[in-house]
Amino acid sequence: MAEECTFCRIIQRVEEGVVVYEDDEHLILMDKHPYNPGHNLVIPKKHYKTLLEMPKSEAGKLFEKVWLIAKATVKALDADGIHIGQNNGRAARQVIDHVHVHIIPRFYEDEQNGRWPSRKTIPLEESRKLADMIRQQILHFKEEC
Amino acid sequence: MAEECTFCRIIQRVEEGVVVYEDDEHLILMDKHPYNPGHNLVIPKKHYKTLLEMPKSEAGKLFEKVWLIAKATVKALDADGIHIGQNNGRAARQVIDHVHVHIIPRFYEDEQNGRWPSRKTIPLEESRKLADMIRQQILHFKEEC
Numbered sequence: 001m002a003e004e005c006t007f008c009r010i011i012q013r014v015e016e017g018v019v020v021y022e023d024d025e026h027l028i029l030m031d032k033h034p035y036n037p038g039h040n041l042v043i044p045k046k047h048y049k050t051l052l053e054m055p056k057s058e059a060g061k062l063f064e065k066v067w068l069i070a071k072a073t074v075k076a077l078d079a080d081g082i083h084i085g086q087n088n089g090r091a092a093r094q095v096i097d098h099v100h101v102h103i104i105p106r107f108y109e110d111e112q113n114g115r116w117p118s119r120k121t122i123p124l125e126e127s128r129k130l131a132d133m134i135r136q137q138i139l140h141f142k143e144e145c
Numbered sequence: 146m147a148e149e150c151t152f153c154r155i156i157q158r159v160e161e162g163v164v165v166y167e168d169d170e171h172l173i174l175m176d177k178h179p180y181n182p183g184h185n186l187v188i189p190k191k192h193y194k195t196l197l198e199m200p201k202s203e204a205g206k207l208f209e210k211v212w213l214i215a216k217a218t219v220k221a222l223d224a225d226g227i228h229i230g231q232n233n234g235r236a237a238r239q240v241i242d243h244v245h246v247h248i249i250p251r252f253y254e255d256e257q258n259g260r261w262p263s264r265k266t267i268p269l270e271e272s273r274k275l276a277d278m279i280r281q282q283i284l285h286f287k288e289e290c
Binding site: 051052054056057059060061062063064066067068070071074079080081082083084085086087088089090091092093094104106107108110145 | 234239
């Protein structure tokens with residue numbers, strides 16, 4: 001754990017966040033300023049700054065989890081598509097220096113003038129409701145896969 | 146193989162593309178209209194439309210390869226950061242219906258007015274030169290990892 005890291009602090013429950021799901025290796029968190037409702041983050045519990053610093057096998061395991069969460073998110077939100085994004089380094093717009101993968105549900109109507117949707121502020125209650133919906137689907141797919 | 150699929154056709158060498166590297170499971174291809182020089186795609190040889198259709202273990206293996214290619218691309222381009230992006234479905238801007246992961250080198254100066262770099266057309270010769278540079282680093286990291 002890195003003491004000053006926001007995600008490490010949420011993993012340790014010394015800082016608040018809307019947690020969707022967690023197991024021994026990963027934590028799924030609702031993004032605080034989502035591009036679309038349901039936008040969440042898949043985060044390895046072990047602190048690495050970027051994907052490139054992780055061992056190969058842990059990177060593979062992280063994306064096996066991403067695969068599961070993406071399926072669950074599409075189902076929970078009835079999304080038309082899903083974007084998976086992962087930024088490494090300030091030049092790539094990484095803001096929090098702890099590896100995280102964005103899972104962003106996309107909808108046919110969510111662009112304006114051909115531009116990506118903007119980040120939004122969603123009431124905490126709505127964020128918690130979305131987290132519950134996604135968690136249900138994670139539990140469903142976990143049994144299936 | 147899907148007969149009408151551009152990536153399947155490139156994998157089968159019935160259509161041209163600037164191939165960076167390949168092994169039994171994956172092909173690495175230079176993007177035809179890169180956001181930045183060095184932008185390449187990691188493609189599973191087996192035809193799946195989206196990541197969600199792949200078996201979990203194959204998704205994990207795909208991203209173990211992504212991890213390797215991202216490391217090699219950063220080194221080859223001396224990039225300041227790297228973006229990894231994967232689009233599923235038209236609503237998420239997926240254009241070619243065969244799973245592919247974008248590896249996009251990022252540089253501190255590559256944004257204008259806070260907007261992502263635009264797609265570019267790069268001469269074939271330059272694209273081949275960049276592919277050679279990335280291939281060298283892939284071979285280097287493959288031995289190391």
